[in-house]
Amino acid sequence: MTIKENLKRIHSQIGNTALVAVTKNRTIEEIREAVNDGVKIIAENRVQEAEQKHRQLREFLKGNNVEFHFIGHLQTNKVKKAVEIFDMIQSLDSLKLAKKIEKRARSINKVQRVLVQINIGEEQQKYGVSVERLSDFLKIVSKFTNLKVQGLMCITPYFEDNEKTRPYFKKMKELFNKSKEDYKLSFLSMGMTKDYRVAIQEGSNMVRVGGGIFNRER
Ligand SMILES: *Cc1c(COP(=O)(O)O)cnc(C)c1O
Numbered sequence: 595m596t597i598k599e600n601l602k603r604i605h606s607q608i609g610n611t612a613l614v615a616v617t618k619n620r621t622i623e624e625i626r627e628a629v630n631d632g633v634k635i636i637a638e639n640r641v642q643e644a645e646q647k648h649r650q651l652r653e654f655l656k657g658n659n660v661e662f663h664f665i666g667h668l669q670t671n672k673v674k675k676a677v678e679i680f681d682m683i684q685s686l687d688s689l690k691l692a693k694k695i696e697k698r699a700r701s702i703n704k705v706q707r708v709l710v711q712i713n714i715g716e717e718q719q720k721y722g723v724s725v726e727r728l729s730d731f732l733k734i735v736s737k738f739t740n741l742k743v744q745g746l747m748c749i750t751p752y753f754e755d756n757e758k759t760r761p762y763f764k765k766m767k768e769l770f771n772k773s774k775e776d777y778k779l780s781f782l783s784m785g786m787t788k789d790y791r792v793a794i795q796e797g798s799n800m801v802r803v804g805g806g807i808f809n810r811e812r
Contacts, residue, residue, distance in 0.1 A: 597624065598631045600807050604790075605632075608801060611794055614663060614783070616804030618643065622650050624808055629658050637684070637802060639666030641676055648679045665747075665802060667721045670694050677706055684709040684747045684783055684802075687721040692735045699740035707742050709783055710735075712769065714762045715751035722748065728769060732777050745781030745800070746770050756789045763789075763796035770797070 595603075604613065615633040617625050618640065625636060625647065636655075638644035641664070648655075648662065655662060661681040668676055668685055676683060677698040686692055686708040699706040710731065713722030723731050735743055746769060750762040763784055770782045785793025787806035794801065 595810055597627050597807060597810075600809075601628070601631050601633065604803060604806055607791060608794060611790075611798065612781070612800040614665075614800060614802040615807050616665065616786075616802050617647070617808075618666075618804065620804075620808050622647060625651060626654065628807060629654070629660055633807075634659065635661045635663055637663040637665045639664070641666075641668070641672040645675055645679060673698050677702065677704060680706075682707045682709065682744070685711045685721070686735075686741075686743070687711045687713075687723060689731065689734065692738065692741060696738045696741045705740050705742050707744050709745045709747040709781060710743055712746055712748045712766065714748040714766055717751055720749060725765070725769065728773070732773055736777055743777060743779065745779045745783060746773075747781075747783035747800075750784070750789075756792045759789050760792050760796060763793050763798065767797035 614635045614637045615628050617636045618638055662679060663682045663684055664676055664680045665684045668683060668691060670691060673694045677695060695706050711722040713720050713724055735741060748766050750759050753759050766784055770779060773779055781800045782798055783800040784798045785801040787803050790801040790803060
């Protein structure tokens with residue numbers, strides 16, 4: 595399967611859902627190909643790799659109206675670079691990070707769009723704001739001037755069986771519905787190659803797909 599064929603199949607399955615092409619570990623050529631085949635959002639999970647690619651792709655992305663998103667854990671010492679290059683940071687996972695982003699964004703007169711990452715499985719090893727703290731977290735960061743929360747994102751616990759993931763997507767949708775009016779949230783980013791169809795059934799409006807687009811042996 596070519597990238598083009600993969601994209602055609604995925605688009606026919608996801609309808610209006612926003613598609614984020616996850617380009618970590620992919621080459622510049624693969625990224626160009628995906629954009630030429632219609633991808634409008636690409637995402638990286640490591641700042642250093644993203645920075646190198648951004649340097650090479652900057653004009654191309656701009657010319658094609660492609661957004662550049664960050665989806666990995668952002669270390670505070672990488673915030674400066676991240677705020678310079680990303681249109682959206684989907685992985686805001688702590689108040690400390692929010693404060694750093696706010697400060698950097700203000701210093702360059704930017705309003706940084708972000709999603710709040712929720713640790714929906716309450717997993718020790720995963721980053722994210724807990725379900726319990728979300729309401730207070732939103733209350734605080736919504737007062738920031740140079741950081742704009744536009745939605746929620748999650749990485750669910752891993753299960754071989756997608757049906758076991760479904761309850762986590764449902765819970766995310768409930769959280770999203772509870773806050774969307776008060777905080778004008780637009781995006782619910784959930785679902786990856788393995789489970790984006792289940793995520794969409796449960797209300798996702800933004801899926802992040804890597805392998806499904808770029809793996810050719812399918
Ligand atoms: C890698 C990654 C994806 C995409 O995973 P695939 O299984 O390749 O679709 C989505 N979200 C995040 C946060 C990732 O790190």
